[in-house]
Amino acid sequence: MSTLLEVKNLATQFNTEGGVVKAVDGISYHLDEQEIIGLVGESGCGKSVSQLSVMQLISSPGRIVGGEIIFEGQNLLQFEANGPEMRSIRGAKIAMIFQEPMTSLNPVLTIGRQLTETLELHLGMSQEASRERAIELLRLVGIPSAEERLEDYPHHFSGGMRQRVMIAMGLSCNPKILIADEPTTALDVTTQAQLLEMMKDMVEQFRASLVIVTHNLGVVARYAQRIYIMYAGRIVEAGTTKDIFAKPLHPYTIGLLKCIPRLDEEEGRKLVPIDGLPPNLINMPSTCAFVPRCAYKSERCLQEPWPPLRHMGNQHYVGCFSND
Amino acid sequence: MPEKQTTVTGVSEAPPIVSEWRRFRRVFFQRKLVIFGLVILMMLVFNAIFAPWLAPHDPYRGKMADSLTQPGKKYLLGTDIQGRDTLSRLIYGSRTALMVGFLSVGFAGIFGMALGIVAGYFGGIINMIIMRVMDALMGFPMLLLALLLASVLGSGIQNVIIALSFATLPGYTRFIHGLTLSVRENDYILAEEAMGSSRARTMLRHILPNVFPPMIVLITLMLGNLILAEAGLSFLGIGIKPPGAAWGSMVADGYQYLLMNPVLSFAPGLTIMVVVFAFNMVGDGLRDALDPRLRGLL
Numbered sequence: 063m064s065t066l067l068e069v070k071n072l073a074t075q076f077n078t079e080g081g082v083v084k085a086v087d088g089i090s091y092h093l094d095e096q097e098i099i100g101l102v103g104e105s106g107c108g109k110s111v112s113q114l115s116v117m118q119l120i121s122s123p124g125r126i127v128g129g130e131i132i133f134e135g136q137n138l139l140q141f142e143a144n145g146p147e148m149r150s151i152r153g154a155k156i157a158m159i160f161q162e163p164m165t166s167l168n169p170v171l172t173i174g175r176q177l178t179e180t181l182e183l184h185l186g187m188s189q190e191a192s193r194e195r196a197i198e199l200l201r202l203v204g205i206p207s208a209e210e211r212l213e214d215y216p217h218h219f220s221g222g223m224r225q226r227v228m229i230a231m232g233l234s235c236n237p238k239i240l241i242a243d244e245p246t247t248a249l250d251v252t253t254q255a256q257l258l259e260m261m262k263d264m265v266e267q268f269r270a271s272l273v274i275v276t277h278n279l280g281v282v283a284r285y286a287q288r289i290y291i292m293y294a295g296r297i298v299e300a301g302t303t304k305d306i307f308a309k310p311l312h313p314y315t316i317g318l319l320k321c322i323p324r325l326d327e328e329e330g331r332k333l334v335p336i337d338g339l340p341p342n343l344i345n346m347p348s349t350c351a352f353v354p355r356c357a358y359k360s361e362r363c364l365q366e367p368w369p370p371l372r373h374m375g376n377q378h379y380v381g382c383f384s385n386d
Numbered sequence: 387m388p389e390k391q392t393t394v395t396g397v398s399e400a401p402p403i404v405s406e407w408r409r410f411r412r413v414f415f416q417r418k419l420v421i422f423g424l425v426i427l428m429m430l431v432f433n434a435i436f437a438p439w440l441a442p443h444d445p446y447r448g449k450m451a452d453s454l455t456q457p458g459k460k461y462l463l464g465t466d467i468q469g470r471d472t473l474s475r476l477i478y479g480s481r482t483a484l485m486v487g488f489l490s491v492g493f494a495g496i497f498g499m500a501l502g503i504v505a506g507y508f509g510g511i512i513n514m515i516i517m518r519v520m521d522a523l524m525g526f527p528m529l530l531l532a533l534l535l536a537s538v539l540g541s542g543i544q545n546v547i548i549a550l551s552f553a554t555l556p557g558y559t560r561f562i563h564g565l566t567l568s569v570r571e572n573d574y575i576l577a578e579e580a581m582g583s584s585r586a587r588t589m590l591r592h593i594l595p596n597v598f599p600p601m602i603v604l605i606t607l608m609l610g611n612l613i614l615a616e617a618g619l620s621f622l623g624i625g626i627k628p629p630g631a632a633w634g635s636m637v638a639d640g641y642q643y644l645l646m647n648p649v650l651s652f653a654p655g656l657t658i659m660v661v662v663f664a665f666n667m668v669g670d671g672l673r674d675a676l677d678p679r680l681r682g683l684l
Contacts, residue, residue, distance in 0.1 A: 117580055122510065144585060153582035160580075165573040170595040179591070180581045231581065 066238055066271055067093040067116070067156075072129035074108075074115045081344040085111040087295035088129070090371075093239065098265065098272040100282030100303070102318070103292035104340050109275045110161075112292075113241050117152055118143040134238075154184040157232040161244040163224035167216035173200075173227055174212030177234060184235045199230040202267075204260060222253040229261055233268050240265060241273045246281065258285060279318055283307065288377065291315050294341055294351035297371065301378035311380040313358045350382070358384040414675040423667030430661060434480045443471035445478040446629040454647050464649050466639060470629075472653055478631040479654065483661065486543065486616040487609045490550040495605050497551075498558025503589050503597065505559070506566025517563065520556040528553045529618055536624040546625050550612055561604055565597040599676040603669055610665030617658050633658050 074086040086108040093099055103109050115126050118138065131138040133156070141147040152158075160166045168176060174196055181192035193212070200208035203226040216224060225245060232240050242261065246254035262285050265272045274282050282289055282303065289306045291299040291314065299312040310316045317336040338355040348367040353359050362383050371379040415421060433440060442462070448469030457464040463472035505516040523531070535549035569575065570593065578592050619625040620634025628635075633654040640650030 119576065119579055149582045149584055151582070152580055158577075158580040160573050160577055162573050166577045168574045168578070168592055168596070170599075171592075179583075183587075184582060228577070231577075 064095055065092050066095045066097075066133070068130075068132040069112075069116065070130040070132070072112060072115055072131065073127045074111050074120055074124060075127050076124045078123060078344070083343045084295050084346060085124070085343060086115060087346075089290075089292070089295070089297045091290050091297060091300065093271050093273060095238075096266070096269055096271055097288070098262070098274065098286045100279075100286035100289040101273060101275045101292060102277065102279055102282060102289060104277055106340055106343070107292045108295040109277075109292055110243050113158065113243055113273065113275055116241070117156060117158055118148050119152075150184070153180050153237070154235045155237050156239045156241065157235070157237040158241040158243060159225075159228045159232045159245055161247050163221050163228055163248060166228055167219075167224055169216050171215075172212065173214050173216065173219070177212070177227070177231055180231060180234050195234070196230075199234055200227070202264065203227070203230045205230075221249055222257065225249060225257055226260070229257075229264060233264055233270065236268055237270055239271045239273065241275070243275045244277070245274070247276070247278075254281070280322055291318070294346065295343060296351070296368065296381070298352070298382070299378075299380045300371065301374075301380075302376065305376060305378045311374060311378070311385050312382045313356045313384060314352050317355075317357075358382075360384070410675045414671050417667075417671060417674075419667045420671030423664035423671070426660060426664035427668060430480050430484065430664075433477050434484045437477050437481055441471070441474035441477045443474045445470060445474040445631050454643060454650075456647060457649050463653050464647055466636075466647075466650055467643065472636070472650060475631040475636060476633070476654060476657055479633045479636060479657075482543065482620075482626055482630065482632045483613045483616060486547055486550065487612045489547045490554065490612055491605050491608055493547070494551040494554045495558055495601070495608075498555050499562050499594075499597070499601060501555075502559040502562025502564075503566050503593055506563045507570055507585070507589050507593060513563075516559070520559045523552070524556040524560070526553075528557075529615060532615060532619060533622070533624060536619060541624050541627055543626050543630070546616060546619055549619075550615055553615075554608060554612065557608075558601075558604065562597055562601065565600060566593055569593050569596045600673075603673040603676060606665060606669035606672055610662040610669070613665070614658065614662050617654075 069092070070090050071088045072086055072090070073084065073088050076083040076085055089108075089112055091099070091101075101109050101112070111120070111124070114120055116131055116138070118126070118141070120126060120143075126139060129139070133151070138148070138151065167173070174193065177196040177199065178187075178189070178192040181187045181195055182189070185192075187195065196212060197208045200211065205211055205223060205226055211218075216227075219227065229245075232242075245261065246257050249257065258281065261272070272285075274286060276282055279289075286303050289301065289303050290297050291306070291312065293314050299306065299310070299315045306315060307319065310319055314336070317334070320334040321336065323333060336355055341351045341354070349365070350356075350363050350368045353363045356363070360383060366383070369381050369383055371381045372385075374380055374385065448465055448471065450469050452461065452465050452469040453467055455461050455465045455469070461471050461473070463476070465471055466475075501516050501520070505513040526534070531553040532546075532549040535552055536545055539545035539548060575588060575592060578588055583592070616625065616632065617634030617637070620632040621638045623635070623638070625635065626632040636654040637651050637658075640647070640652075640654070643650055
């Protein structure tokens with residue numbers, strides 16, 4: 063299948079008073095058509111910032127300092143962040159939904175108005191047509207009596223329903239890519255499962271690709287075809303979901319997998335947390351950032367700079383010396 | 387219902403739907419003082435519109451023979467030194483008060499809102515320039531600034547309106563600036579930008595409706611203040627030119643004859659008090675009814 067989005071060496075920094083924070087430090091990944099990928103990592107590892115960079119929605123003091131974002135043959139970074147080209151891509155070709163369904167909808171506008179706005183903006187639909195389409199979309203995401211609910215305000219909806227509305231909004235203009243930034247984190251577990259299942263169906267139906275950003279490996283296990291593991295602003299391991307779960311190679315991935323309870327394992331296994339905390343991203347050393355927490359570290363890790371990703375067969379890549 | 391519907395979790399937990407308008411009415415009309423304020427304001431507007439039909443006498447030309455008449459049958463509230471009917475002048479004075487109030491609130495409110503949203507949304511250098519100018523304006527007490535401008539521009543109702551607009555502009559700007567700063571940080575603004583909304587569109591369609599309800603409350607409360615300020619300026623002799631009727635100048639004129647005919651000063655004074663009180667009450671009522679934080683509590 064052909065590549066839809068290719069990100070090369072993307073770097074985003076925040077110039078704070080305390081120093082430069084390299085939130086995203088040269089990551090590369092790609093997304094094929096109609097593919098679902100997962101971007102996994104701890105809080106503050108740069109997952110969300112990398113996705114906001116793709117949309118060019120980084121606000122001051124943040125800045126994209128390097129790299130390329132190739133989408134449909136064009137480098138998106140050549141466009142001005144608030145220029146007409148980026149605006150016509152945002153929402154129409156690459157849509158994004160956010161973590162907090164409770165705050166992602168404007169409280170003073172009706173659901174209908176928020177849904178129709180994007181349609182009128184990007185597709186130039188008339189009011190009646192966009193209203194019809196909005197009702198259809200709400201039905202698709204499983205909101206009952208959609209027609210009446212168009213006139214409701216966001217506070218009339220529960221968290222799960224709001225996230226459904228967000229998904230409907232995200233898919234309303236038939237985007238090529240839907241970026242879901244921790245879409246289910248704020249919801250309870252049963253709603254999470256339903257929403258993920260629905261999101262997968264919707265993305266299939268709309269022939270879109272999906273990027274799931276999450277800190278929960280369990281969320282992506284079932285849906286993503288490939289997984290990227292991020293740590294301290296870098297991708298440390300990439301591979302098919304099967305490979306990542308079956309033979310994780312990076313110590314961080316191994317650590318993450320040890321933290322998840324599984325149904326198919328021997329009884330009495332203890333969950334092992336990863337020691338320590340994620341590093342402070344200000345003034346990072348050039349060596350591997352995971353070293354202080356790593357169980358497999360060697361002398362080499364402290365002397366040589368962060369190892370680049372190496373091909374380990376199939377589509378499996380890892381950035382670690384321990385696999386030599 | 388014959389049509390079968392698929393069950394969706396989350397629907398049952400959704401809060402019951404209460405019409406916004408019904409909730410607004412219930413909270414707004416709950417307090418008697420708010421209703422009282424509203425009635426006063428409606429009377430005021432009615433007076434201002436139908437002044438020529440309501441006023442029993444000519445407010446501008448009096449009979450010298452009837453100078454300083456005590457309140458009685460012919461002149462309900464008596465007359466001033468020139469023999470002009472106090473009641474008629476009060477009625478015509480409501481036109482001055484409302485015109486100055488609404489026009490200066492309108493000008494300052496619209497500009498203040500625009501400046502505040504632009505400064506708050508863009509931040510950076512634009513924010514710096516706008517807010518520092520506002521700070522400089524704010525350094526002067528409101529009445530002093532109005533006094534200064536009015537004396538530079540000369541008296542006359544349009545100059546009073548300009549002066550009061552300038553004097554109140556920083557208040558609105560700062561208020562809206564603060565609100566915009568907090569609204570801007572919400573996820574839905576980011577979500578809107580992720581949907582390809584332009585900056586102008588985001589400001590107009592997403593920030594403006596969010597800052598509007600508190601702005602309405604501020605405007606209502608400011609109307610009372612402005613009427614008071616206009617009275618103050620008229621009292622000091624800067625304001626409407628004679629023989630025009632303004633409540634403030636009526637108090638000033640009347641107070642020379644306080645011992646002979648106290649109604650002359652008391653009637654406009656009391657009117658100012660009641661009107662300002664009414665605006666404050668309605669403003670409070672609006673605040674209670676529009677404040678989203680009080681939703682569900684009242």
